[in-house]
Amino acid sequence: MRLFKLKRNNLFPFLRGLEGFGELWGPVRKGRKVVYARAKPEEFDLEALRTIIPAKKFFLPPRFTALKFRDNTWEDDYRPRRKVIFGLHPCEIHALNIYHRFYTRLFTDPYYERSKEATLIVGLSCVPDDHCFCYATGTSTVNEGFDLFLTDLGDRLLVWVGSPRGEESLKLVGKFLEDVEQKDISDYVAWRKRRDAAFKLKVDLDGMPEIVSFSYDSPVWEKMGRACLSCGTCTMVCPTCTCxxxxxxxxxxxxxxxxxxxxxxxxxxxxxxVAGGHNFREARSERLKLWYTHKLVGFMSEYGAPACVGCGRCVVSCPVGINVISVVRALRQERTTALWTKMEVKDA
Ligand code: SF4
Ligand code: SF4
Structure with missing residues (x-):
């Protein structure tokens, strides 16, 4: 992997240069929230952490027409436009790596494949807020799954080139890059130490597959199920959910x-x-158990890592406080102040 540096005042020209690949998208502030939007480099929020909807929307849109049938013929005209997605943090890129494994595991999903082919991924370093816990999921740094990755050191950014396509993009923006020196590396090491010390949210995921498996009959699920609204927000905002x-x-x-x-x-x-109206998971508690078992147990046994990247989206989105942090703490029988643990709901 090659490494360069980019002077701060060359960042916007660098991003404009990447538009030679495709439309430029990145994190843009909308009121108190952040969304991925098509914008000029000056409009991107370089401090933003999590967007409402994750970058998975670029790889399989929330809704699209997969096939059209007419006159006994069918047509598949899903042709995503070429895009540069800027500002993806390490957790988001890890989530896309999970997405990739899922959609290429048994066969390659043709719609995903076309989107991936049309996308240049440009990552950006970040400093955690009160809801980030990627240190606990091992996703606070990333070595693969991006084309370019920028680490912000203030007056300059380090630029990692992570793929053949990233190398190709240097034809567009290589003129802005310079060789790194020893001082850049030592400044990067110091930045990493400061970043690692900035995590405030503490959660222990150690041993979770066993704990979740042994908690199959725990009353925690029932309590959670009584509070859950079945709104689906947690799954829509989760960057690793694929259903x-x-x-x-x-x-x-x-x-x-x-x-x-x-x-x-x-x-x-x-x-x-299923057909006939039978429902294998009629109760909300059963459906939540499925979600957390898949994230923290099933995915672990299949891929050796949880299907949670610690982005904190479920932490800030669930209206009743059901999220990886509160669920893990409840199953570990640790103290939690989550709303759902205090709710007394009489009827499921
Ligand atoms: S966001 Fe919360 S309330 Fe909504 S479905 Fe998920 S767990 Fe239930
Ligand atoms: S489970 Fe929650 S914290 Fe983990 S990746 Fe999904 S939204 Fe992010």
Whole structure:
């Protein structure tokens, strides 16, 4: 992996140069929230941590037409536009690596593949806030899954080139880059120490696969299920959640059909319903147990790492405080102040 440095005042020209690859997207502030949006480099929020919706939306949109049928023929015209996605933090890139493994494991999802082909990933370092816990999931640094990665050292940025496509992009922006010196490396090491010391949220994920497995009959699930609204927010904002559904929409008059593909959620009641109306997970507690068992146990045994990258989106999004932190603490029988642990809901 090659390493260069970029003077601070060359950052915006560097990003503009990358537009030679495709549309430039990055984190833009909207009120108190941050979203990925198409914008000029000057409009990006370089301090932003988590966007509302993660970068998975670029690889499989929340909803799109997968197939069109007409006159006994079908057409697949999903052609994502070429994009440069700037500002992805290490946890987000780790989540995309999980996404990649999932969508290329048994066969390669053609829609994902086309999106990936059309995207240049430009990562950016970050300093954690009160809701980040990527140190606990081993995702606070990243070595693969990006084309370029920028570490912000103040008056300059270090630029890692992480892929052949990243190397190719240097034809567009290589003129802005300089060789690194020993001082850049020692400043980077000092930055890492300061960044690591900035984590405030403490959570211990050690031994969680065993703890979750042995907690199968724990009353914690029932209590959580009684508070859960089945709104699906946790799964939509989670960068590693991959569930989707397909729906065929017919227009009988015009003899046309569209096959729509859209994000779905295992916490929705209909998710586990089968023909005949039987539901394998009628209770909300069962659906939440599935979510957390998949994230903290199933994924561990299949890939050796949890399907949680510590981004904190579920921590800031769930209206009743059900999230990896509060669930892990409750299962560990540690003190938690989460709203759901205080709620007395009489009827499930
Ligand atoms: S756990 Fe929270 S965010 Fe997820 S479905 Fe339940 S209420 Fe909604
Ligand atoms: S489970 Fe929560 S903290 Fe972990 S990756 Fe998903 S949204 Fe982020």
């Amino acid at each position: 989707f559904d397909l729906e065929d929409e017919y227009d009988l008059k015009r003899a046309e059909m569209h096959r729509e593909r859209f994000w779905y959620s295992c916490v929705f009641r209909e998710y586990s319903m």
